[in-house]
Amino acid sequence: MKKLFAFALIAMFVYACGGGGSQVTAGQLEAGKKTFDKLCVACHGPTGxxxxxxxxxxxxxxxGxxxxxxxxxxxxxxxxxxxxxxxEQEIKDVAAYTIELTEAGKK
Ligand code: HEC
Incomplete structure:
Protein backbone atom coordinates (compact mmCIF):
# COMPACT_ATOMS: atom_id res chain seq x y z
CA MET A 1 0.00 0.00 0.00
CA LYS A 2 2.81 2.31 0.98
CA LYS A 3 4.53 1.49 -2.29
CA LEU A 4 1.39 2.12 -4.30
CA PHE A 5 1.14 5.50 -2.66
CA ALA A 6 4.73 6.26 -3.62
CA PHE A 7 3.98 5.23 -7.20
CA ALA A 8 0.97 7.52 -7.23
CA LEU A 9 3.04 10.39 -5.87
CA ILE A 10 5.67 9.91 -8.54
CA ALA A 11 3.01 9.66 -11.24
CA MET A 12 1.50 12.93 -10.01
CA PHE A 13 4.92 14.56 -9.91
CA VAL A 14 5.64 13.47 -13.47
CA TYR A 15 2.25 14.67 -14.59
CA ALA A 16 2.72 18.02 -12.87
CA CYS A 17 6.13 18.60 -14.41
CA GLY A 18 5.32 17.38 -17.90
CA GLY A 19 7.91 17.07 -20.66
CA GLY A 20 11.57 16.41 -19.94
CA GLY A 21 13.52 13.24 -20.58
CA SER A 22 14.01 11.66 -17.19
CA GLN A 23 10.56 11.31 -15.70
CA VAL A 24 9.54 8.04 -14.15
CA THR A 25 6.09 6.59 -14.62
CA ALA A 26 4.27 4.02 -12.50
CA GLY A 27 4.33 1.69 -15.51
CA GLN A 28 8.11 2.03 -15.67
CA LEU A 29 8.48 1.11 -12.01
CA GLU A 30 6.20 -1.87 -12.50
CA ALA A 31 8.29 -3.08 -15.45
CA GLY A 32 11.44 -2.39 -13.44
CA LYS A 33 10.18 -4.49 -10.55
CA LYS A 34 9.52 -7.43 -12.88
CA THR A 35 13.06 -7.27 -14.24
CA PHE A 36 14.47 -6.85 -10.75
CA ASP A 37 12.59 -9.83 -9.35
CA LYS A 38 13.83 -11.96 -12.25
CA LEU A 39 17.48 -10.89 -12.62
CA CYS A 40 18.65 -8.92 -9.62
CA VAL A 41 17.19 -10.49 -6.46
CA ALA A 42 19.79 -13.30 -6.59
CA CYS A 43 22.43 -10.86 -5.34
CA HIS A 44 20.55 -7.80 -4.17
CA GLY A 45 17.58 -9.53 -2.48
CA PRO A 46 13.91 -8.54 -2.76
CA THR A 47 14.38 -5.26 -0.90
CA GLY A 48 17.82 -4.58 -2.40
CA GLY A 64 21.67 9.00 -8.99
CA GLU A 88 18.01 0.64 -22.83
CA GLN A 89 14.44 1.11 -21.71
CA GLU A 90 14.53 -1.99 -19.49
CA ILE A 91 17.73 -0.74 -17.87
CA LYS A 92 16.16 2.68 -17.25
CA ASP A 93 13.09 1.04 -15.73
CA VAL A 94 15.01 -1.20 -13.40
CA ALA A 95 17.35 1.66 -12.41
CA ALA A 96 14.29 3.73 -11.49
CA TYR A 97 13.00 0.81 -9.46
CA THR A 98 16.28 0.59 -7.49
CA ILE A 99 15.85 4.28 -6.62
CA GLU A 100 12.44 3.31 -5.24
CA LEU A 101 14.13 0.64 -3.12
CA THR A 102 16.67 3.18 -1.86
CA GLU A 103 13.87 5.53 -0.81
CA ALA A 104 11.91 2.66 0.80
CA GLY A 105 15.03 1.42 2.63
CA LYS A 106 15.64 4.82 4.25
CA LYS A 107 12.25 4.84 5.98
C1 HEC B 1 25.99 -11.50 -9.52
C2 HEC B 1 25.37 -10.69 -8.47
C3 HEC B 1 24.60 -9.44 -8.92
C4 HEC B 1 23.50 -9.38 -9.74
C5 HEC B 1 22.76 -10.54 -10.39
C6 HEC B 1 23.15 -7.99 -9.82
N1 HEC B 1 24.00 -7.22 -9.09
FE1 HEC B 1 23.95 -5.20 -8.86
N2 HEC B 1 25.65 -5.25 -7.78
C7 HEC B 1 26.33 -6.40 -7.43
C8 HEC B 1 27.55 -6.04 -6.71
C9 HEC B 1 28.56 -7.01 -6.13
C10 HEC B 1 27.58 -4.62 -6.65
C11 HEC B 1 28.66 -3.73 -6.06
C12 HEC B 1 29.68 -3.47 -7.14
C13 HEC B 1 30.94 -2.79 -6.63
O1 HEC B 1 31.33 -3.01 -5.50
O2 HEC B 1 31.53 -2.02 -7.40
C14 HEC B 1 26.36 -4.16 -7.33
C15 HEC B 1 26.01 -2.82 -7.48
C16 HEC B 1 24.85 -2.38 -8.05
C17 HEC B 1 24.46 -1.01 -8.17
C18 HEC B 1 25.25 0.19 -7.66
C19 HEC B 1 24.85 0.55 -6.26
C20 HEC B 1 25.76 1.61 -5.66
O3 HEC B 1 25.23 2.48 -4.96
O4 HEC B 1 26.96 1.57 -5.88
C21 HEC B 1 23.26 -0.99 -8.79
C22 HEC B 1 22.41 0.23 -9.12
C23 HEC B 1 22.90 -2.35 -9.08
N3 HEC B 1 23.89 -3.19 -8.62
C24 HEC B 1 21.74 -2.74 -9.72
C25 HEC B 1 21.48 -4.03 -10.16
C26 HEC B 1 20.35 -4.39 -10.98
C27 HEC B 1 19.28 -3.45 -11.43
C28 HEC B 1 20.46 -5.72 -11.24
C29 HEC B 1 19.55 -6.58 -12.13
C30 HEC B 1 19.38 -6.13 -13.49
C31 HEC B 1 21.64 -6.20 -10.55
N4 HEC B 1 22.23 -5.15 -9.91
C32 HEC B 1 22.07 -7.51 -10.54
C33 HEC B 1 25.96 -7.70 -7.70
C34 HEC B 1 24.92 -8.08 -8.52
Missing amino acids: DMNLNGAKKFSESTL IEERIAVITNGRNMMTPYKGILN
Whole structure:
Protein backbone atom coordinates (compact mmCIF):
# COMPACT_ATOMS: atom_id res chain seq x y z
CA MET A 1 0.00 0.00 0.00
CA LYS A 2 2.81 2.31 0.98
CA LYS A 3 4.53 1.49 -2.29
CA LEU A 4 1.39 2.12 -4.30
CA PHE A 5 1.14 5.50 -2.66
CA ALA A 6 4.73 6.26 -3.62
CA PHE A 7 3.98 5.23 -7.20
CA ALA A 8 0.97 7.52 -7.23
CA LEU A 9 3.04 10.39 -5.87
CA ILE A 10 5.67 9.91 -8.54
CA ALA A 11 3.01 9.66 -11.24
CA MET A 12 1.50 12.93 -10.01
CA PHE A 13 4.92 14.56 -9.91
CA VAL A 14 5.64 13.47 -13.47
CA TYR A 15 2.25 14.67 -14.59
CA ALA A 16 2.72 18.02 -12.87
CA CYS A 17 6.13 18.60 -14.41
CA GLY A 18 5.32 17.38 -17.90
CA GLY A 19 7.91 17.07 -20.66
CA GLY A 20 11.57 16.41 -19.94
CA GLY A 21 13.52 13.24 -20.58
CA SER A 22 14.01 11.66 -17.19
CA GLN A 23 10.56 11.31 -15.70
CA VAL A 24 9.54 8.04 -14.15
CA THR A 25 6.09 6.59 -14.62
CA ALA A 26 4.27 4.02 -12.50
CA GLY A 27 4.33 1.69 -15.51
CA GLN A 28 8.11 2.03 -15.67
CA LEU A 29 8.48 1.11 -12.01
CA GLU A 30 6.20 -1.87 -12.50
CA ALA A 31 8.29 -3.08 -15.45
CA GLY A 32 11.44 -2.39 -13.44
CA LYS A 33 10.18 -4.49 -10.55
CA LYS A 34 9.52 -7.43 -12.88
CA THR A 35 13.06 -7.27 -14.24
CA PHE A 36 14.47 -6.85 -10.75
CA ASP A 37 12.59 -9.83 -9.35
CA LYS A 38 13.83 -11.96 -12.25
CA LEU A 39 17.48 -10.89 -12.62
CA CYS A 40 18.65 -8.92 -9.62
CA VAL A 41 17.19 -10.49 -6.46
CA ALA A 42 19.79 -13.30 -6.59
CA CYS A 43 22.43 -10.86 -5.34
CA HIS A 44 20.55 -7.80 -4.17
CA GLY A 45 17.58 -9.53 -2.48
CA PRO A 46 13.91 -8.54 -2.76
CA THR A 47 14.38 -5.26 -0.90
CA GLY A 48 17.82 -4.58 -2.40
CA ASP A 49 19.55 -4.97 0.96
CA MET A 50 20.72 -8.58 0.91
CA ASN A 51 24.34 -7.58 0.29
CA LEU A 52 25.41 -10.96 -1.24
CA ASN A 53 28.98 -10.98 -2.60
CA GLY A 54 29.25 -7.28 -1.77
CA ALA A 55 26.14 -6.33 -3.76
CA LYS A 56 25.79 -2.82 -2.47
CA LYS A 57 22.76 -2.20 -0.25
CA PHE A 58 20.39 0.07 -2.07
CA SER A 59 19.29 1.69 1.18
CA GLU A 60 22.88 2.97 1.46
CA SER A 61 23.32 3.87 -2.18
CA THR A 62 23.94 7.49 -3.01
CA LEU A 63 24.02 7.03 -6.77
CA GLY A 64 21.67 9.00 -8.99
CA ILE A 65 19.70 7.53 -11.86
CA GLU A 66 22.36 8.12 -14.53
CA GLU A 67 25.08 6.48 -12.43
CA ARG A 68 22.84 3.48 -11.73
CA ILE A 69 22.10 3.11 -15.41
CA ALA A 70 25.87 3.08 -16.01
CA VAL A 71 26.51 0.38 -13.37
CA ILE A 72 23.67 -1.79 -14.68
CA THR A 73 24.75 -1.33 -18.30
CA ASN A 74 28.49 -1.83 -17.87
CA GLY A 75 28.69 -3.75 -14.59
CA ARG A 76 31.19 -3.06 -11.80
CA ASN A 77 33.46 -5.53 -10.01
CA MET A 78 31.24 -8.51 -9.06
CA MET A 79 28.20 -7.02 -10.72
CA THR A 80 27.52 -8.40 -14.21
CA PRO A 81 26.92 -5.97 -17.09
CA TYR A 82 23.40 -6.08 -18.51
CA LYS A 83 24.21 -4.52 -21.84
CA GLY A 84 22.90 -6.93 -24.47
CA ILE A 85 20.68 -8.71 -21.92
CA LEU A 86 18.34 -5.80 -21.22
CA ASN A 87 17.54 -3.04 -23.67
CA GLU A 88 18.01 0.64 -22.83
CA GLN A 89 14.44 1.11 -21.71
CA GLU A 90 14.53 -1.99 -19.49
CA ILE A 91 17.73 -0.74 -17.87
CA LYS A 92 16.16 2.68 -17.25
CA ASP A 93 13.09 1.04 -15.73
CA VAL A 94 15.01 -1.20 -13.40
CA ALA A 95 17.35 1.66 -12.41
CA ALA A 96 14.29 3.73 -11.49
CA TYR A 97 13.00 0.81 -9.46
CA THR A 98 16.28 0.59 -7.49
CA ILE A 99 15.85 4.28 -6.62
CA GLU A 100 12.44 3.31 -5.24
CA LEU A 101 14.13 0.64 -3.12
CA THR A 102 16.67 3.18 -1.86
CA GLU A 103 13.87 5.53 -0.81
CA ALA A 104 11.91 2.66 0.80
CA GLY A 105 15.03 1.42 2.63
CA LYS A 106 15.64 4.82 4.25
CA LYS A 107 12.25 4.84 5.98
C1 HEC B 1 25.99 -11.50 -9.52
C2 HEC B 1 25.37 -10.69 -8.47
C3 HEC B 1 24.60 -9.44 -8.92
C4 HEC B 1 23.50 -9.38 -9.74
C5 HEC B 1 22.76 -10.54 -10.39
C6 HEC B 1 23.15 -7.99 -9.82
N1 HEC B 1 24.00 -7.22 -9.09
FE1 HEC B 1 23.95 -5.20 -8.86
N2 HEC B 1 25.65 -5.25 -7.78
C7 HEC B 1 26.33 -6.40 -7.43
C8 HEC B 1 27.55 -6.04 -6.71
C9 HEC B 1 28.56 -7.01 -6.13
C10 HEC B 1 27.58 -4.62 -6.65
C11 HEC B 1 28.66 -3.73 -6.06
C12 HEC B 1 29.68 -3.47 -7.14
C13 HEC B 1 30.94 -2.79 -6.63
O1 HEC B 1 31.33 -3.01 -5.50
O2 HEC B 1 31.53 -2.02 -7.40
C14 HEC B 1 26.36 -4.16 -7.33
C15 HEC B 1 26.01 -2.82 -7.48
C16 HEC B 1 24.85 -2.38 -8.05
C17 HEC B 1 24.46 -1.01 -8.17
C18 HEC B 1 25.25 0.19 -7.66
C19 HEC B 1 24.85 0.55 -6.26
C20 HEC B 1 25.76 1.61 -5.66
O3 HEC B 1 25.23 2.48 -4.96
O4 HEC B 1 26.96 1.57 -5.88
C21 HEC B 1 23.26 -0.99 -8.79
C22 HEC B 1 22.41 0.23 -9.12
C23 HEC B 1 22.90 -2.35 -9.08
N3 HEC B 1 23.89 -3.19 -8.62
C24 HEC B 1 21.74 -2.74 -9.72
C25 HEC B 1 21.48 -4.03 -10.16
C26 HEC B 1 20.35 -4.39 -10.98
C27 HEC B 1 19.28 -3.45 -11.43
C28 HEC B 1 20.46 -5.72 -11.24
C29 HEC B 1 19.55 -6.58 -12.13
C30 HEC B 1 19.38 -6.13 -13.49
C31 HEC B 1 21.64 -6.20 -10.55
N4 HEC B 1 22.23 -5.15 -9.91
C32 HEC B 1 22.07 -7.51 -10.54
C33 HEC B 1 25.96 -7.70 -7.70
C34 HEC B 1 24.92 -8.08 -8.52
